[in-house]
Amino acid sequence: MAITLNINGQDHEIDVDPQMPLLWAIREKAGLTGTKFGCGIAQCGACTVIVDGNAVRSCNTPVATAVGKAIRTIEGVSANNDHPVQLAWQELTVPQCGYCQSGQIMSAVALLENSPSPSDNEIDKAMAGNICRCGTYPRIRAAIHRAAELTK
């Protein structure tokens, strides 16, 4: 089925099974590989993208449900790798292997857009769906606070 996805402000005409998860449409059809596959069951958050302002797990979101909505991926966070969250991530050297970090950053961006100065509890809640096997959680927590400062 031919559908149109609006990703990072750009329309992509793609021909897919409407049940295909949004993740694979973004990666294989739109060719944006920053969004990662981790578990396929919305348990790890590596596939997190922002749809109409909300962080969603694209690995189990049927592509048809995203038609007509504004989809943001890691590639759309900033043109020059300088969004406050990205700057904070670089300043505090958050990523290690880095594989989960697109999803972590998208969850953090969505959190800060909804709550500009989140408490530790809010951070825990918003980030609980994103697993990092390198254990960068302490740095992620600090970097979210730092990004909040940079945004002020």
Add this chain to the structure above:
Amino acid sequence: MNQHNLTRRNFLKISTSVAGGLMIGFNLPTTAEAAAGDATEINAWLTIDPDNIVSIVTPQTEMGQGAWTSIPMMVAEELDIPWESVRNVRADANRHVNNGDLYTTTSTGGSTTVSKRHPYMMQAGASARERLRVAASKRWNVPLDKVVAKQGILTAEHESSGKLQGTYGEFAADAAAVTLEAEPAIKAYGDWWLLGKEVKRLDVPAKTNGSAIYPIDVSVDGMVYAAVQACPVPEGKLVSYDFEAVKGMPGVIAAVELKQVKDIAAFTDLRSAVAIVAESWYQAKNALAVMPIVWDFGRGATISFDSQTAEALSLLATPGTLLKDEEGNIGKGMDKGVNHDAVPDLIASASKLVTGEVYSRPFEAHATMMPPCAVVDVKADRVDVWTFTQDIARSLSEVADQLGRDTKTVFLHQTYLGGGFGGGYNMDVHRQAAAISESIGRPVKVIRSREEDIAQDSQRPPVWGTYKAALGDDGLPIALVTHFVGEEKMPVFSQRGVANMPYLVPNRRHEYGAVKNHIPIGYHRAPGANSNGFIVEQMADELAQAGGWDPLDWRIKMTEGIEPWQRVLLAMKEKSGWTTDMGNGEGMGLAIVESHGTIAGCVANVSVSRRGQIYIDKLQYFINSGYVINPLGAHEQAESSAVWELGHAMFGGLQLREGRIVNTNFDSYTLMRMPDTPPVIEVNLEMSQDQWWGGLGEPTGPPTPPAVANAIFYATGTRIRTTPLSKAEL
């Protein structure tokens, strides 16, 4: 993990054999392409371009541990070039394999990139610097000792023409043709200008905007996708499959049987499996999920964790095999007056005997965030490979072996790795992709589903252990016997961190055994010590308590005279706020384990709610790792391995039933998440001695679970002897 030392002579041979050659590098990463332009290769390790940008080759893989920063740092230290002028370039695996292991080794593990490899990496920088000096000395016609190489600039005072100056870049071509009479010695600690400083990892920016490329992100023209399924009971074999039932499904192209050559596949052999190839990975996975497949489960079908535990308990009930090292002596690191022959009599006649209960740890998976994945493009005259590997040369050779090709025609392109932790060693995903690409005549990307990843991983093995000790009048042990049971594939893991415990018990004996096991086994961050530390360091607490000693004072007393341990233990006493009497459901516990040449102590503060919920309030680490070349990287790695191992200890544990791992995704294999992460993790490195090279990628893991378990004991009076701790009844 093949390691060999590079002698000075050996090094000369290697560096001169490629002197003057141009960069051959067939490497996709942009840094390599940039370096391949006008740059001159001084030796196989580095090129210098006319703008004085130095590109340094990184044979080890980058999986977040910082190899692509620490290797350039070690070379740049000797070359003496501003850090801002340094780029990293991925090593050409083909060139390495087909030129007598040009970079010595590409293996990336065991926390060895700095600790074991610095001599020849620093030598590469020193050699290049000296050849630049010789080149300047010749062109300027001044004595060599008048030429100074510093921060990318060569200078000399000439008697008649005064001060001479030029960039390294201007002399690079001349330097490439220089043969040194003798290689320079590398710098000693104290002469460093770059090593020891905080340097941010070079790979960080690419990991904040989605531009870092992992094997799963690679695309090749005409590429198709494959999902694979191996026998759910490892060592089992495919009997039949019904492709007719699924071949009409959308996008489906072919089914490919992956034939196991040996009766029982070794770690990196192709295992018996079947793949579905489709236009999309989603379509391949869907078709594979419904295709009828018949398996012969083999000998493993009757093995479960319960059956292995029963076998282990029966082995522990009778004496085990006495541990000896290769020379026939009692275990390595046990040369501190140990007398193993006297132990049985001393235990039998003890006036105060401490008999330990049985401790255990279960299987754990690597579960790297990137599931195993490989892209392979098999053509008539060449093969291109992108894969999940911690040893690019080994994986290249495995693909050549799989296809029966000459290694000269196989090109493996290093990408970032989405985690490693040892999981990138015993890996057959590139063999699978090679076999499928060869079979269908098209490039293919194999992605393992998370369920397939965890079911087929080379797991961290389980261990069961116990001990007996005879105490003297002062409450300290005079004789100790430990008995640890591992599994049959790599029983040595059951001894790491046990036989080399530092405690000066005058009579010690270490016994071992192994249970039947068909589950593949692999290296898992701090192998052996990660599980065994949990047992040894709770044993230390139990022995201290039985003898009426404070557990920290006991460890200080039992390591008297062993300076590297004393520094750590005394720092723990001075700085951690140590007490065993917090009250209010709170407790402090400690543990100290040596692994990879680094001694890591952990002090844990926990609180346990009335309903038995465990909260880790604070973890403090006290580390003596010898030299620290990048304190920032050291902190990152110390935090990382701590959280890694705490996750397994608190929540992990694979369940093995009827021969198969049954909890194969993150809904059932539970790991550390943000809300569970201790709010405070402090890393203290000041007690590190500038006297040896320890590794830092792993050592904070092993002391973490026993420190937490000991803290739980002081909070509740309950000792937990297995993991996951969160499932204990408190």
